[in-house]
Amino acid sequence: MAIARVKNTQAVRRLVGSRFKVAITKMLRSKELRLKVGRIVEEDIRKNFRKSVTSKATLAFRKYYEKYNPTHPDYNRRIINITFTGDLLEDLAKNVKADTNKLELIVEHSDKKHKLYKLRKRKGGRKRHSHKEISEFVISKGYDYLQITDKASAKIRKLVQEELFALLKQQFK
Amino acid sequence: MKRKLTKSEVSQKFNLKELLGYEPSNRQKKLFFDLAVDKMVERTVNGRDIDNRKFKPYTKSYAEFKGVSRGSVDLVLSGDMLNSFEDSQTKQKNIIKIAIEEEQTGKAHGNITGSYGKKSGDKSKARDFFGFKDKKQLSDVLKEVDSLKGESPLREIGVDNLAALRAAISEIDIEAS
Numbered sequence: 605m606a607i608a609r610v611k612n613t614q615a616v617r618r619l620v621g622s623r624f625k626v627a628i629t630k631m632l633r634s635k636e637l638r639l640k641v642g643r644i645v646e647e648d649i650r651k652n653f654r655k656s657v658t659s660k661a662t663l664a665f666r667k668y669y670e671k672y673n674p675t676h677p678d679y680n681r682r683i684i685n686i687t688f689t690g691d692l693l694e695d696l697a698k699n700v701k702a703d704t705n706k707l708e709l710i711v712e713h714s715d716k717k718h719k720l721y722k723l724r725k726r727k728g729g730r731k732r733h734s735h736k737e738i739s740e741f742v743i744s745k746g747y748d749y750l751q752i753t754d755k756a757s758a759k760i761r762k763l764v765q766e767e768l769f770a771l772l773k774q775q776f777k
Numbered sequence: 778m779k780r781k782l783t784k785s786e787v788s789q790k791f792n793l794k795e796l797l798g799y800e801p802s803n804r805q806k807k808l809f810f811d812l813a814v815d816k817m818v819e820r821t822v823n824g825r826d827i828d829n830r831k832f833k834p835y836t837k838s839y840a841e842f843k844g845v846s847r848g849s850v851d852l853v854l855s856g857d858m859l860n861s862f863e864d865s866q867t868k869q870k871n872i873i874k875i876a877i878e879e880e881q882t883g884k885a886h887g888n889i890t891g892s893y894g895k896k897s898g899d900k901s902k903a904r905d906f907f908g909f910k911d912k913k914q915l916s917d918v919l920k921e922v923d924s925l926k927g928e929s930p931l932r933e934i935g936v937d938n939l940a941a942l943r944a945a946i947s948e949i950d951i952e953a954s
Contacts, residue, residue: 606953606954607953607954608951608952608953609951609952609953609954610949610950610951611949611950611951611952612948612949612950613948613949614948615944615945615948616942616945616946616948616949618945619941619942619945620942620945621811621815622814622815622817622818622819622859623860625818625819625822625823626818626822626853626856626859626860627856629822629851629853629856630853630855630856633843633844633845633853634844635844638844701844701845701846702844702845702846702849703845703846703848703849704822704845704849704851704853705822705823705824705848705849705850705851706849710846751953752951752953753953754953756953757951757952757953758951760951761949761950761951764949764951765946765947765949768946768949769942769943769946772942772946773939773942
C-alpha cells in the first residue's frame, strides 16, 4: 500500500475556514480525481520502475507467455516494470481510495482476481490469485514497486492544487 | 444552549451575553457564528460527533459507493448539508441561533436521530453532528470572540481575492509513504 497525504493546508484553512474541509473532502472522494491519481502512479511505475531480467529461465518463461497473451505496449521482455498484459497496474489505478479524515489517498490493489495467462494447451485446475496476492508475491521477491516517487508526488500535488482551486473558486464568484 | 431537533427545524440557541459575561458587539456575534460553525464542520469531517466520539462506520456497500474506507465517516456526500448552516434571526439581541437551512433539515435530522427517512430514530445508527453540549466545548471559540472586546474590527481576510486563494493553495504539499 502507498499513501499520498495532503499536507501544509494551514494557509488555505485560515483563508476559507470550514469551506476547506468540505471542498477537500468532496475532492478526495471524487471518482475522477482518484482515477487520475491512480493513473499517475500507474504510469510512473510502468515508465520508471525498471529492473533488468537477468535469469535465463525468466526470459524463456516470458518468451513463452508472450506467444499466447496480448502484451501491454510498455512491456519489454528484458525489463521488469510490473507490466505484462497490463492488468495488475490497471487494477491499482482503478482502486485508489480516500481517507477524508486523514486527508489521504490510499493506493492499493483490490481483492479482485487476476486473469489467468493463456497457455499453449488448456490446463485445468489452475488457481486464480487476487491482484493483492500477486502484488505481495512480487514485492516479496524484491520488486517493491508500490511506492509513490518524488516525480509522482509532484504530479499529484499539482493535480490536488488545481482541483481544489477550481472547487473553492466557484464559491467566491 | 438548548437544541431544537425536529423534522422541520434543527437549530441551537446561544445566549452570548451569558457565555461572555457582557453584551457582545455585532462583530463578536458574527465571529461567534463563524467560529462555532467552523468548529462543528471541522469536527464532523474529522469523523467525530457532538460528544467527540467517532461516528459509526459506514456500511460496506455505502463506503464503496462513496469510494472511501468504512471508517472514513464525514457526512459529506454533496457537501450541501455541512454548507447549510445559517445565522437565524431572533428578536433577542444577545441570542445567536445557528440553524440548518430548511431544505437540508430532513437530512440533518435523519443523521442526528438515526432515522434516515424512517418514522422513528435509532440511536445505534445516529451520527449526531449538530451543535454543542456545554460551554466547555466552546471555550476556544469564546476566547477568540472575547479577544475582540473593546477593539476595533479586525481586518477582513480578502477571500474575494483569488490571488490570495491561489497563493494559499500553492502551499499545499503531498507527503508520500
